Amino acid sequence: MASRARDPEGEVETWTIREIAEEFDVTHRTVRHYEELGLISPERHGTTRIYHRRDKTRLGLILRGKRLGFPLEEIRTIIDLYDAPRGRRSQLEYVLGQIDERRTDLEQRRRDIEDALTELAGFEDRCREDLSKLPG
Known part of the structure; x- marks a missing residue:
């Protein structure tokens, strides 16, 4: 099992949709759209979304890919390859x-x-x- 990033007190770092949207300067709707497409998968507690470092990393890659003009399906392939057995190569x-x-x-x-x-x-x-x- 992969270890999660921890803050100085040893707690797992998490973010709300508001914090994620503000950090990346996107709307809540944009974040939810990428979630609906399965590009990010925040933890859910009822209606509350809890974003972890993996979600932040993936959202950053999605937005970078969009800025470079890649279509979402290409971005999905690139991101999914990261989780493939060969990983980064x-x-x-x-x-x-x-x-x-x-x-x-x-x-x-x-x-x-x-x-x-x-x-x-x-x-x-x-x-x-x-x-x-x-x-x-």
Whole structure:
């Protein structure tokens, strides 16, 4: 059985949904959504949710993955790999593959945006030139 993080008094550290939401600057609804999807699994005491370090770690990984543009199913796969028998090695190998794919996609998007901006600038120049030729 894995040991749990303990505070200085030796108690297991836990957090409420309010504390978790504030720490990650997300809404309670967002936290509950990830719970409904099975991405995090807080302990339940009636209607009260008790979050442990594992939940915080997973939520941090979810939010980082979202910021990087990964879809939730990819994030789930990455997080679930952490619990797989090979642990971090398989997770890191998978993540590196996903990073390569994401980077390729983002670089193509950047090229597309740069092309669109160049085309837009040319169109703007022609419009300004045509406008300057018109009487006041």
